[in-house]
Amino acid sequence: MQLRPSELSAHLAKGRLLPIYVVHGEEALVVLEATQAIRDAAYQQGYGERQVLTVEPGFKWMELTASGQAISLFSEQKLIELRVPNGKPGVEGGEALQVYATSAPADNVLLLQLPKLEKPQLSSKWFQALEEVGATVACPTISRNELPLWIAERLARQQQRLSAEAMDYLVARVEGNLLAAKQEIDKLALLHPAGELSLDDLQAVVADVARYDVWGLGEALVAGDASRLSRMLDGLKGEGEAPTLVLWAMADEVRALLKVGVGRSQGGNLQQLYRENRVWGDKQKRYPAAIDRLKASQLKAALAHAAEVDRIAKGVGTGDVWEELLKLGMRLMPK
Template sequence: MARLNADQLAAHLQRGLAPLYLIYGDEPLLALEAADAIRAKARQEDYAEREVFTVESGFSWQNLLASGNSLSLFATRRIIEIRIPTGKPGTEGSQALQDYCARLPDDTITVVTCPKLDKQAQATKWFKALEQAGTAIPVYPVERTRLPQWIAVRLAAQKQRADATTLQFLADRVEGNLLAAHQEIQKLGLLFPEGPLLFDQVREAVLDVSRYDVFNLSDAMLAGDAVRLVRIMEGLKGEGVAPTLALWALTQEIRTLAKLKLGQRKGAALPQLFREARVWESRQGLVQRALGRLNEIRLVAGLKQAAALDRMIKGLARGDVWDELLQLGLGIART
């Protein structure tokens, strides 16, 4: 029926409720907030009863179908929540979801939640049935470039504001950890009155709750953000992340870029190349910008550096592994 971004949900709910919502993605805070917003709107519309089905070992899909086919005992309107933590309902579950969508119960709002689903999962019959029966809401981590604005919107909701420098500082401190970011923003609302926030106030109040992973590292390299790349590399090293993982993340991206460059040289269309390389739609802009500034010579040199680093990690060559990892990332980021 429709697909919405999480930030479009509020406007959608003002126009009315859909009969079914599918929330999926790898950002727990945004998924939780989306489900809460739907429940709140449903309560306003007198959906008073709520049933929750969690798909786990031994789950009976017949119980779900029976509930959908039965009338509410205590209220005329109800919410049915179907939680699929693995994102894999199985053969029986797939058919049950299709049957459920074919005969959506009256006076019922259904909310289905799943983790991040890859393109293969989104091509399944059960996913398509859910999407066609209602509204799909994918929730993805907030991109680094959008994080200061995301923070500004949250501050505005509690009638506070901050200048660009302060927002950037906050973004640096909470990157990669939206739930902790949400808690820190709430704390600012408790500590300080409505109105402008001073940089010194925020610096003293906010903890460094940033949490990096190797995917943040590769994103910084693709974005050409050398300063952020250095900060993330230092964070990973300090957290005791194995250098093998950092090398894997960087090498995967460089290898993908090299394949895309080769495909472009042979005349293939970029959308087709993205599909073949399994580049997610949410990352295609980032990858395309990196392709625009990098040439094949630089990418081949990067792969050779990565091979030398692999030998170093295995003890077959001498050198400072983390320093060489940094040089590898900066070599791509600064090109």
């Protein structure tokens, strides 16, 4: 069984727990909340003993088998937490998990916690065996496009909602920092009554806690979002990010836009062009409009500008590298 994090609470409220739960993903807050929800449900349903096993150097997989078979001294039901920090149980671990899944003790619940898994792990025999008898909960990163819905769902739990202006304001200030977003939302419950909150309400209390990575720069370029791009460059500069890495991310997106645009004009298959130029996910939806907006001559000029910025970053040219990065981005924004 596969469950989304948003479906987990309703599932746990139904009653009897499944023998196995696998929580995996890279969004730390979502993983933390999912695992805690399972722990709380287990406690409420009489699983009075909790045992934690961590797969690290020296770990013996027979410990999992022994834990499943051991009779609890304190409770008839036991929660076994197994943590695999690298997400790779290996041959021995994979076999041990398959064996456990085929004969999972009825009076125990196994909670397996893993990081983000790649396709080989998701299609492995051990993962499929666990999914067949239990539930898997994937916790991927909440993208910027998904963030408004995530915020709205959490606000709804405290009977609050945001105006469109207020939502844009909050998203801009918590992007890339989900834990801080949660804290700001919790703060709103303490400081404001139920109902709709305005931009003025948020400006008085919400801190700017956004955290950016260089990969988001390409999204801002493609979307033509000048204010977001400017905020991201300021944030990356303040966090001490290397300007050479920032330049690489921006130039790589410009090259992809140019290649996809030229390929489309020559009758190429758009999906194939996306694959060849590593254009993934929601960005694909914005690419056609970006290609229509940006001429090939603009993109070629931007690459020439990027070469100049590279010389500045390496100390060969003159000028402020961060100012030039901003100018590079602004020349690709809608007029």
